[in-house]
Amino acid sequence: MSDEKPRKQPENWLGFDELEVGDSFVSGARTITQAEVSLFAGISGDFNPIHMDHVHAGEGPFRQPIAHGLLVLSVASGLGIQAPKTNTLAFLGIENWEFVKPVFFGDTIHVRNTVTALEARSRGRRGIVTWTKEVLNHRGQVVQKGTTKTIIASKHVSGGGSDD
Secondary structure, eight states: OOOOOOOOOOTTOBOGGGOOTTOEEEOOOEEOOHHHHHHHHHHHOOOOHHHHOHHHHHTSTTSSOBOOHHHHHHHHHHHHTBTTBBOEEEEEEEEEEEEOSOOBTTOEEEEEEEEEEEEEEGGGTEEEEEEEEEEEETTSOEEEEEEEEEEEEOSSOOOOOOOO
């Protein structure tokens, strides 16, 4: 008898085998705060005045400080993992990411994830999902967009064998 414990799967999750090209999911929302921008500056070392100095930023093109693009991308990644809730095994990468509009302190963002490609692996036990992601602000404007790839476990497929 094996001492190996079965992996606990997330509740109410979708498997690779349940996704279809064209499926679209919308995340919950989150407000970007000045405190988060300050914390991100400390973590990343990016103290660019466009993010940190109200006087400097007020004289710039946006007339006020803006959030770091990579902070917004990071928050969007966290929001997107819940839309849909899947058993994500690996994040493979980001392609063609665009920073379309600034995000200001107090903006509330959410993510729209759309399945654009599916590639079964390991005899269907998991697969690579290509997602088109749009990060939208509370005004419905796309502020960031791009493509990501993840490996998602299947829910109803079992079997052994080596990876394809």
